[in-house]
Amino acid sequence: MNIQDIRREVLKAVIRRSFNNVARQLAGQVKRQDGQINDMLKGRKAFGEKAARMFETDLNLPSGYFDDIRNADLPDNVQRHVAEQNGATYDVAGPIGEVIAIMAEVSYEKQIEILGAARFIAGQTVNQNPSQRAGQ
DSSP states (O other): OOHHHHHHHHHHHHHHHHSTTOHHHHHHHTTOOHHHHHHHHHTSSOOOHHHHHHHHHHTTOOTTGGGOGGGSOOOTTSOEEEEEETTEEEEEEHHHHHHHHHHHHSOHHHHHHHHHHHHHHHTOOOOSOGGGGGGO
């Protein structure tokens, strides 16, 4: 899920929660045309940094609100795993998300062990230590 997808999901949640699920009401509040909001919701128009910050200001939301997947309404049957790194929020469903959440909580040495085990299980040969790659 990229930042555009996250903003789109949060925008949908804001419309549901604060505007009775009516995008036109949000459009009036943020001084945009209905079509522009609908295009943003459907991914036909970008929901960039500038628009996100302007919407947050117009809606009295904290800066970065649209960038945080935790502000979206995801279905209850979707298992979410949220990890934060360098100010960015990542949300991944299912087993991959669970692995990411686990990796975010353990030391670098444990991450290398887990990576080695995953490669072994997948039948891959470990040719070099990951710390030797790309000049790390």
